[in-house]
Amino acid sequence: MTRRRIRARLRLSHLYTFACTRPEATEEGPHSIEGPGYSRLVHCNQPLMHKKKPFKYRSNYISTTKYNFFTFLPKALYEQFHRVANLYFLAAAIVSVTPLSPFSAVSMIAPLVFVVGLSMAKEALEDWRRFMQDIKVNSRKVKFHKGEGVFDYKSWKKLQVGDVVKVEKDQFFPAALLLLSSSYEDGICYVETMNLDGETNLKVKRALEVTLPLDEDASFKNFTGKIKLKTKFDMPDWWYLQPQNTDDYYDPRKPVLSGVTHLITALMLYGYLIPISLYVSIEVVKVLQATFINQDIQMYDEETGNPAQARTSNLNEELGQVDTILSDKTGTLTCNQMDFLKCSIAGTAYGMSSSEVELAAAQQMASDLEDQDVERSTDFRQKGKQQEIELETVVIPKDEMVHKSPIKGFSFEDSRVMEGNWLNEPNADVIMLFFRILAICQTAVPELNEETGNYTYESESPDEAAFLVAAREFGFEFCKRTQSSVFVRERYSASGQTIDREFKLLNMLEFTSKRKRMTVIVRDEDGQILVLCKGADSIIFDRLSKNGRLYEEDTTRHLNEYGEAGLRTLALAYKRLGESEYSAWNNEFQEAKTTIGADRDLMLENIAEMMEKDLILVGATAVEDKLQKGVPQCIDKLAQAGLKIWVLTGDKVETAINIGYACSLLRQGMKQICITEISSDAKEVVKENILLQITNASQMIKLERDPHAAFALIIDGKTLAYALGDDVKQQFLVLAVQCASVICCRVSPKQKALVTRLVKEGTGKTTLAIGDGANDVGMIKEADIGVGISGVEGMQAVMASDFSIAQFRFLERLLVVHGHWCYKRIAQMVCYFFYKNIAFGLTLFYFEAFAGFSGQSIYDDWYMLLFNVLLTSLPVISLGVFEQDVSSEVCLQFPAVYQQGPKNLFFDWYKILGWMGNGLYSSLIIFFLNIIIFYDQAFREEGQTASMPALGTTMFTCIIWALNCQIAFTMSHFTWIQHLFIWGSIATWYLFLFVYGRLSPSISGNAFQILVEALAPAPIYWLATLLVTIACNLPYLAHISYQRCFHPLDHHIIQEIKYYKKDVEDQRMWTRERSRARERTMIGFSARVDAKIRQLKGKLQRKQLSSEIHSPARSS
Template identity: 35%
Template sequence: MSNIRILRQKKSKKSKKKIRIVRLWQLCLNSVVETAFHRNLPYMKKTSFYFDFRVSDISICYSSLTFQKVHEKVCIISQPTSFKLTEEPGSFWMRTCKNEDSMFYCSYICFQGNAIKTYKYNVLTFLPLNLYEQFKRAANLYFLCLLILQIIPQISTLPWYTTLVPLVLVLGITAIKDLVDDLARHRMDKEINNRRCDVLLNGRFEETRWMNLQVGDVVRIKKNDFIPADILLLSSSNPNSLCYVETAELDGETNLKFKMGLKVTDERLQEEDQLAWYLYDGLGYSSSTRGFLSFWGYIIILNTMVPISLYVSVEVIRLGQSKFINWDLQMYYADKDTPAKARTTTLNEQLGQIEYIFSDKTGTLTQNIMAFKKCTITGLTYGETNHHHFIHFTFSLIFTQPVDFSWNKYADKKFQFEDHFLVSCIRSKKDPQIHEFFKLLSLCHTVMVEHKGDELVYQAASPDEGALVTAACNFGYVFLSRTQDTITILEMDHEETYEMLALLDFNSDRKRMSIILRFPDGKIRLYCKGADTVIYQRLDANSKNIETTQEALDIFANETLRTLCLCYKDISQAEFDAWSQKHQAASVSMGNREEALDTVYEEIEENLLLIGATAIEDKLQDGVPETIAKLAKANIKIWVLTGDKKETAENIGYSCQLLTDNMKIHYGEDVNVQLRNRQTQRRNDPQGRNKKLKEQFFTESGNNALVITGGWLNEILYEKKKKRRRLRLKKLRKRFTNSTNPPDSNQPVDDWEKEKRQEDFVDMACECSAVICCRVTPKQKANVVSLVKRYKKAVTLSIGDGANDVNMIKTADIGVGISGQEGMQAVMSSDYAFAQFRYLQRLLLVHGRWSYIRMCKFLRYFFYKNFAFTLVHFWFSFFNGFSSQTAYEDWFITLYNVCYSSLPVLLVGLLDQDVNDKLSLRFPKLYLPGQQGSLFNYKNFFISLFHGIFTSLMIFFIPYGAFLQTMGQDGEAPSDYQSFAVVAASSLIITVNLQISLNTSYWTFVNFFAVIGSIAIYFGVMFDIHSAGIHVILPTTFTFTGAASNALRQPYLWLTIILTVGICLLPVICIQFLYQTIWPSVGDKVRSLKNERKKKKPAFQRGGRSRRSAYAFSHSSGYADLIASGRSIRQRPRVRANGKWERRVF
């Protein structure tokens, strides 16, 4: 360790003391603890706990905050006699005196306060910062530039307010939304900052606000309290100063973490409970000039093709769709009071385009509620009701009932086990291997226990560990307590305490955990439990019952049970001492600590002796088979990525109907030949090396399924390590493409071949209806998702419930988190969250499909109405000499996308339904248009463009022809510009609002009011701004005085408006009729079927009285029995029973 030199201040020439060298950690401890004790000196004097040293030029880091450097002169003293403390707000400094002419000096130390601040703005900064944030968006900056251009009179022919009003409106709405959000953050900050905690002041604990905590405060925290700041634990009421901390609000993990106070502080602070020390936003122009000005003038006029209101409307629609998901009571899980939650508003329409779903198994498809069902010990299997040992009992009938654990006062009443023979073996104490088996379960874990009277409450990091410890407890091996270096258990009738020498923790790569214990007689033993794939590689050659245990494991896996192997190893004292030194060195390694620890763990975890294996049941969630079946009918392919054994995963696939009897199952080892053949074919065809081969892998038509393992995936999921290698590879590709000969085998083309093999793997897997990847790590899960995204360009969705699913959830286009038994980390990383897998079908087939259809319909209509509106200026330019003169009145241009045509299309984007939710779930084929992207693509865009061009032609030329060489009833020609603008605008408003009516599939009162109201608002506002009264007030702004009343009192102009609207809408009506009659879509067919059923009367009506049946079928119970049995629902050959032939279904 680094050393620091402590210099003393010279009091006189005669008094010379030696310079001391002190370790860094001692100095840090002295400094921080002395600070705390000095701040509470009147109370702390009785402890007689003082330090002689202080820190000099040290930066102490804890968590994410840093103590600033302290520069001071230090005197070495042995008995400080007087202390003086002076405090200032926000900082403190101290002076420590031995006598008048010798003292400590500490420079001014400024520490950050404990108040939190998550808000962005205050009263002074809101306006400038918010405007800055909004103008960072390209759309707002674009319209600001247009506004600047409009201010220049030589360029613009439109008044500046035609762009200013909608821009200000958009900025204002966004600013209000940001203000509301920031006020909520202000309130939350205030609430947290004003929480109370106990602080030691003047010898007693007093309540203070969190924001008033200072560096050096001693804080008392009670059980289940929130921790107010970054603190250092000094003491705890638990033995050995042990404390458990939950960090769910930080990282989503609900498992408890160990924290221990230093022995030196714990010994002196046992008088007070749980002490902690607080550590720590009219000129002539040339033709070229006129052309230049005209160009920019038309840029301003035609900017309404994509108006700023489009962005606001899209955000409002997305927000509304997210709220509908949050408010859906059919996705509310009452058992845990958990509603569905849309954590983002930008992906709703993509929910209607999902092609691939990647799902975890445990906790996602299953309940993640583990139950100990079976075990195998020394080759014998226990847990079956028809156990062969029962033949030794006279009354075997009683053994079909669950075991009575009333003899064990700590037994869990919910625990069910049916093998009486195992209990009799345990209580007889005749088999030492059974004794070791359950002792291992009670000792090798990270479970924590809480005593509630005579009841023990176990808190486990995973449901598997909780189930195993609970099972051991019921069988008489009760885990009672633990400290930082001991574990105490009750072995049947006597209590034993074991010294814990080392804990080799579990991770997803090791797939096992171990513990090294010293027995009361001095013997040292290692207990280990983990997956069979890693345990069997580390077994000693003399280990017994290896084959029989493997057979039992295969049987357990076929019954969809989760398995773990148990083993042990005796260690000599010399061997442990040598290994402990390596372990200590790896523990303090500053670089690659995890890798170093894994290497050390590998050294000790070898030559193990097998004891047996456990089998835990994890039942399917309700509705999983039905959900998977419906999603499959919607052409959504589901991949299950799990860490379980292949047999377990495959049988779960049959249970949840992911795999069916008519599917042909392919395994990774079987398809290797096909992948090699594809590579050979590509290698032998140099000219077509970069071409994608269109041949299918599976020649047999029908359903195929692929089951692969993590080890097989390692050959496929190949990652390039350096960019230079990629560049070199690119050059090699070009050279080999131009060459007629294949590359030499010694040349470095492995990366290219691996990439092509990945592509072949994806093509092959995507030909299958279902894919199961077992024994995969979290990294492999994410890599599989990444491969499908890269090569298929499809919209993907990942769903999981635990921390090991976070990478997969983040990699997919859409991540869904299940709030289950493994904390909230998956939910916190997801875009959507709910409590049960079955809600996924409603999220996709109802909300996702509706959102996609609504957004597509909104965009098609929005572009249409703006093309129809804007292109009238284009046709008008042929008659005004391309002078950039507008065809409408200025205020009409300003309000068109804000008031006159926005509300009906906005409601269509929020409320429209082609069919209701029941029909959406009943006919999953309705989901196909979203996957194909057929509702909004280039074709639909150009259809909207041509439709808008046609409408704009009618809007301009029909009124133009009506005004040409005509005369009104008063004998005067009405063919003035203002009257033409009124007629064209009126025709446009009526046309676009009736057009959205033709496109609306789901009518409500709100839709009807929006269409009629928009037309009424237009005429009301038009007559107001064309009135003489407002012209008198602002004569230069409102120039169309009396235009509306003069034009619309002419009957033939009303006839012109009606003719224009009719010609615009009649082709649309005819085309819709032809499509629904001759080329109906899936939605049209479903609506027709629904209408026919409404009209069709029932041929027979049941009478008033009917016979009632008392029979009831429990859906969830049925599937629970199916999973417990471990067999899929298949027909078996007929068997003879009771003299009759019958067919049994398992």
């Protein structure tokens, strides 16, 4: 019996077994596509071969849409009724067509159709935008070989596997490509992979030797080839999908029939306590909020023409609740441009330009000294009050104070060394050597710009490009490179006369993150062999000879000053070699290069160490890492708003640290915690060592007593792989959240996503990820909110994001302004809906008690239908769209107001229960006060008492007035639209009563006009409406008045100062508000400027103390 069941199950398994869509392979024969292990065979330049099986592969078309024309209706309906709330209302609508419903079917079906229809329309609109974005990408053009050696343009989506394409300079690759040839003689190509792996350095790709001759279009006329691609892992031929177990049915007890029918009726009657209009109102409000974000001119980038874009409207309120920002570096924080700013040559500092940190610190310092001088005068008090009223900011952006350098990559200003004036300096020979090192010690390729006549440089790092531009401006222009030589065009005076010099390139010791230096060995025209080296100052100083330390003390002082100014520094050194010394070393070097085995790298490293010693110090460079416009100020503002910022980058540790200094995530004096893999032992040993480092770092932070102390956590990708393990990640997260800034270097896209998930799940708070490339897609999707930079690095990140902006600096306004507004608007909307529906729905429950729980409603069906759809919906929408507790300018001046969102001050249980209690109170007042007023009282002059339609209409009128007045008192900012919606809703109610009364009794259900004939002539109707409205709103008015007077929130005080233009009597509160204008932070531009000011004040105090000591000595 058991065997039969097993065989039956095996036969049934065929019903849910599916085959993989891959070519079949047998164990006996080779792979169906030529040979074992090969999953794809590509016929190059033979498009007809790929139009028939088995070589017909997928097209190059990409799609990020959720629906298409055929799947929209069923899939969108499934998405809508996947929500429990919509299922509930669907069930209620179905029951409404039965005799059990106390209302007409229209009153239940119409709102559901409206809500679902509007939500589907919103989904269609957002998917249409994604579809248009796909069209934009798929329609990009690229040259392809169409035959006979002729290239023509084709859209990306029409490319086929095997096509030969011609990609020109600064263009994007349309697909995965294999390099056949290039315009360079050696068939090399410099590729920027920033949007894939986050690397800023250019990658060198080399063509195959057999395809190097394909350098002309006509050479592709008869070109054919085959490419065999190996599978990285083997897919299974079959897999089994087991259906879910459906044996868990149960048979509930059957209640009494009357109990069931009454329960259904009660659910229908009290269904108004669950506001279906809440969903549609929030959908409408979110779409309009997203529209305002899209239309915000302050987030429009004029350079690229890209506006901000809310790609989804479902996360608007979460923009105001972000706790941690996880950012990519390359293309997000930086614009990949270095500016040569200062240098130290032969112990003398050159360069008069100032960095952003120096300018801001000097300005703040001058402002503080000016305040101390003016503080004694009475005029200053009035001036200070005026500044308090206007809420002026202090720091002025750099681009408003200084002009931009006209030369890209060169902001150096010092006449002593420009235009050949360096020849008049006392150490002119050392200065010339310094400039030659800049021009020769590099790996770049020059390209002549025919329009300007200047050379541009394709380099592996932006530092090299800045050095070459600086050398050119100093008169030493790198103009040509071959396999064996470097050519420099030297100009010694302003006359323009040049001399072309050739330096034979003998050897090159490349830069690595481990070596932290680069060396070239060249022979000049005089036959002298020179070793030219540049690298980190600590590395170079350790390799100086005794005679080469002449300028070490002065250079060290200059390097410290450059570091404090946020500049990236390198030291330059050299030495001369004799022929015999070089020949002996070169023999060992060539032998090591030809060695095959695991010891090859170690041998090369040891031989390089032999050459890079006994150097002579020449000087040092200082370049400013050009961030995107406004990045330091944006990070500063976000830090003041209380947001934590993590940087996840694929760059090396040194580059990431320098960027951290440039954007003020790091600063001088900040204690850096570097978690590294310091051994190559077994995994368990390494993991224990990393865990010990994390534990020691956490203990160090706990024992720190300096209130100004700040810690930065820096970790690389290899170490992060261990730190993200299940048994280590919690300790790592605890350490990370204690640090002011966190920088993760050399991380893969998967690690970015894992770190994001760790922060999101470990802290339980809202996370935001921002990036611009394909390597950021996983991180963007994993975060609660994903933001893509719509720059020049492709659209992968934008397509995967929830919001897109053109520059990182726009994130400040997106969060601090729109995020704060959207959070508060949605929170107030939801709380008001609780109030509104409780105040209305409980009156139905109270009447049930008077009606013997018969299921009878006191309100007309048409009243019920119009209540949420027309009479109370528009004021709520205006609240969610136009409400502003403070203006956008004040949001930016007082960024700490943003913390109301992460702290959830407007949607915690205290607020929710408070609004629900207010709704309960209003329902009691509306129902029982009307009952008391109309009970046994004459309603008309003839002495008639109020009928049930009259009582229900009067009660409903009180509800309309009370609810609309309540929302008017809730608003802080009024526009004419809000006035129109609030008071227009009340007028619409009276207009409806007038028109409804004139309809035939078959429609209205009344043989008389309820307003004109019954209610309007009765004074008690108007008096009851006025009394109930006042009684409902009086407690709320008392509450907000008490709160503003005795326990004001931050925005209350700002409103008093900003909007009413009057001084605050309680100066203590205003002083508190000024001190809380920004969250205390250890990172950001302001924190860095504060540290610089403390340093300058310390120097000033020491100088004053020194002068006081010397003065008595002179007098004596």
